[in-house]
Amino acid sequence: MQNMWLKKPALNYSKDILGIVQFGSSVIEGSKPNDVDIAVIFKCIPLKQQLEESQKIKKQLEKFSQLPVHIKSFDFYSFFNKGNFAKEDILFYGKNLISGEQFSRLFGMSAKLQVYYSLKNLKKKDKIRFNYLLNGKNGKYGLLRKYKGSLVKPGLIEIEPQYENIFVNAIKRFISDFEVKRVLFE
Numbered sequence: 001m002q003n004m005w006l007k008k009p010a011l012n013y014s015k016d017i018l019g020i021v022q023f024g025s026s027v028i029e030g031s032k033p034n035d036v037d038i039a040v041i042f043k044c045i046p047l048k049q050q051l052e053e054s055q056k057i058k059k060q061l062e063k064f065s066q067l068p069v070h071i072k073s074f075d076f077y078s079f080f081n082k083g084n085f086a087k088e089d090i091l092f093y094g095k096n097l098i099s100g101e102q103f104s105r106l107f108g109m110s111a112k113l114q115v116y117y118s119l120k121n122l123k124k125k126d127k128i129r130f131n132y133l134l135n136g137k138n139g140k141y142g143l144l145r146k147y148k149g150s151l152v153k154p155g156l157i158e159i160e161p162q163y164e165n166i167f168v169n170a171i172k173r174f175i176s177d178f179e180v181k182r183v184l185f186e
Helices: 047-064 087-093 103-107 124-135 161-172
Strands: 017-023 036-042 069-075 110-116 150-153 156-159 179-185
Touching (some): 036 047, 087 110, 103 110, 161 179
């Protein structure tokens, strides 16, 4: 994981930039990314200027990364275009390098993953082990506390998007039938 957003690198960028957003596999804990995906979101400025500014940012970010940096630039309108297939991942998983927060917070939203599961078909000992996995045992933190997740109600966990792989892989050890939903809250 290349968590550049935590470092909040000191970047020189134009006042026409709304966000410099790291997204893709490089922000997901437990993944093995091949590159770092960055989206630069501009106010409405000419395309040529967008490309020049994006390349300046790319050169700056390459100093902070051991992996290749791939830049995608959007103006505010093209970002929300139906043809932009990356917008959901950018909004949901994206981390703003300027503020260090989820990119969706710029729009007054917060991204969460909801994991729905059932322990109905588990043996009692496996239910207990699953509880220890989530809540911890003998003074050790469970996944919920370690990764700032919450048990909303029995059968529903809410977590930060970047911890999806950790929770999904841990839950798969106990339960094969569960559902993960992406949710944006206001």
